[in-house]
Amino acid sequence: MQQQEQASALRRKLFTLFSEETRDKGFPKYFNYFIMTLILVNVVTMILETVKSVYEPYHAYFHAFELFVIAVFTCEYIMRILTADLAFPCGNRLKSILKYMFSFYGLIDLLAILPFYLPFTKLDLRIVRTLRLLRFLRLFKITRYNNSMELIKSVMSEKRSELGVTCFVIIIVMIIASFLMFYAENAAQPDNFPNVLTCIWWSIVTLTTVGYGDVFPVTGIGRLIGGVIAFLGIGLVALPTGIISAGFLEKLNSNNKDNEKTQKPENKEDTQHHCDKKYCPYCGHKLDE
Numbered sequence: 001m002q003q004q005e006q007a008s009a010l011r012r013k014l015f016t017l018f019s020e021e022t023r024d025k026g027f028p029k030y031f032n033y034f035i036m037t038l039i040l041v042n043v044v045t046m047i048l049e050t051v052k053s054v055y056e057p058y059h060a061y062f063h064a065f066e067l068f069v070i071a072v073f074t075c076e077y078i079m080r081i082l083t084a085d086l087a088f089p090c091g092n093r094l095k096s097i098l099k100y101m102f103s104f105y106g107l108i109d110l111l112a113i114l115p116f117y118l119p120f121t122k123l124d125l126r127i128v129r130t131l132r133l134l135r136f137l138r139l140f141k142i143t144r145y146n147n148s149m150e151l152i153k154s155v156m157s158e159k160r161s162e163l164g165v166t167c168f169v170i171i172i173v174m175i176i177a178s179f180l181m182f183y184a185e186n187a188a189q190p191d192n193f194p195n196v197l198t199c200i201w202w203s204i205v206t207l208t209t210v211g212y213g214d215v216f217p218v219t220g221i222g223r224l225i226g227g228v229i230a231f232l233g234i235g236l237v238a239l240p241t242g243i244i245s246a247g248f249l250e251k252l253n254s255n256n257k258d259n260e261k262t263q264k265p266e267n268k269e270d271t272q273h274h275c276d277k278k279y280c281p282y283c284g285h286k287l288d289e
Contacts, residue, residue, distance in 0.1 A: 084096040
């Protein structure tokens, strides 16, 4: 009985690393920042692995870092399974575990480590780890300032969280598109798509719908990916403009409402006071007797 209580207490402590209420405070906060940094560094190493002049001399270091990443992500995945009944209370621990494992983030966590344990598969699913950054979008918090600043500066300050999240999503899509195009076109066009860093140029041009035409896919799957990315770019690139435009409208409406309030009397006593003195309660001019 005592061992069960100790195990339950340990699971509750582990759950503080992932709980919405505690993961922004103390050690859980630093743990989340560590995982986020590890994912970002992992994405950078994956990009550098496609550059032969960088990867070949240091492949041993890349491999060692990959082992470290797998160890950390595996431990985190196990901890999430152990605390699944606290995150997904269903009255049955097995159901809670299954609910986590088949949830959106649970599948991403599994796919992030699965290729390492399935060496016979030829699929490189490490790019899925980038999607794990979606967990950390909550770190972008809305901060609004109510002071006499210029309209443009005020709008940019108030909407910086929304703009940050939007740009963050665009970067994720851009990186994923670069990897997909590299694997789709590298064999057919090794000169135009030699590595992921070069593919990033293609993804920027395509997502922004500029379309210089200097680099373009020739394979069927590559053209399909390019078409999807082009359609996504139409909406994604327009999002920051829409956010800023909406911010201007909100600010203007807010200023107009504030001006209307200052022109009206604050309460009935003020209105009666003005009426007794035979002055207009709105403009202040003396009324005719």
